[in-house]
Amino acid sequence: NAGVTQTPKFQVLKTGQSMTLQCAQDMNHEYMSWYRQDPGMGLRLIHYSVGAGITDQGEVPNGYNVSRSTTEDFPLRLLSAAPSQTSVYFCASSTGSLPYEQYFGPGTRLTVT
């Protein structure tokens, strides 16, 4: 049982490049989400999904796309990277029911130059 996995762990992009951050969970959790962590800002919700085929925007969705074709995977796409997207990205999953604990992946550190 790997829990929540994220790839890559580190990534450097040039402004304007695109990439996909991968997130997978093997706990059959319905709910998955993406957060970004910036110094002094805590973690902020980017997008979330309450099940396959259902996604919604969080607090800071601009510049990011998501899709949820399977229960296990929830990739985050940056279509045209900008320096403001330099951050640490965390994926999380939960059952969507009690005990409501969210399990976080190890994070991806992204730098956009």
Add this chain to the structure above:
Amino acid sequence: AQKVTQAQTEISVVEKEDVTLDCVYETRDTTYYLFWYKQPPSGELVFLIRRNSFDEQNEISGRYSWNFQKSTSSFNFTITASQVVDSAVYFCALSVRARSNFGNEKLTFGTGTRLTIIP
């Protein structure tokens, strides 16, 4: 909208001292959940505790204790006899229902408190 305030940006205490991390939250929902997470220097997020809005009992787990007071919208975290391994960033978080059939859709985090335990 939900909001979580952790007014203490950084705290330093000498090992074995007790320390309390403050968390104040805002929400109009009557059903909500409060969490504390620990982020050690290695960067992962470690779940510490969850408390629902209907349970105001304080909780103790070893050296950790939590004081939930709805009257002041606070959910404070105390570490007793602190140890160097407690050095980390601690986040308080709040979740409410975003859809009627689901719970815990969105976590709103505070900005975190960096705790340093001095040996």
